Amino acid sequence: MRIKIEKVNEVSVDNGECWSGMTRHPSHRHPIKILIFNYEGGYRAIRAHCPHQGLDMEGCGVDDEGYVTCPKHGLMLDVNADEHGLSVERDDSGFYMVS
Ligand code: FES
Secondary structure: OEEEOEEEEEEOOOOOOEEEEEEOOOOOOOOEEEEEEEEOOEEEEEEOEOOOOOOEOOOOOEOOOOEEEOOOOOOEEEOOOOOOOEEEEEEOOEEEEEO
8 A cells, every 4th residue: 555645844853864754544534744755775663753642752862772752751662673663655746655
């Protein structure tokens, strides 16, 4: 399945490239905000809101190990793990969440 990511905006981060966007996920009725990272030559995404207490992590970069660290309490989210990470593809027409 390939789902278009809408309202994509480039986000400034300390290292690497990042974008925010909105997408629909089959398990959610409403669009969710995600953060897309260019990581190791591909694209991975996580939900923008921390699963702990919901802080919007826009502006947090991904480290060399593939983790995004929430600045509020330090929860580390692995962009490569199925638990938090989402697969993303990019082509000339934009970004897509794939499953
Ligand atoms: S809100 Fe992100 S670690 Fe607590």
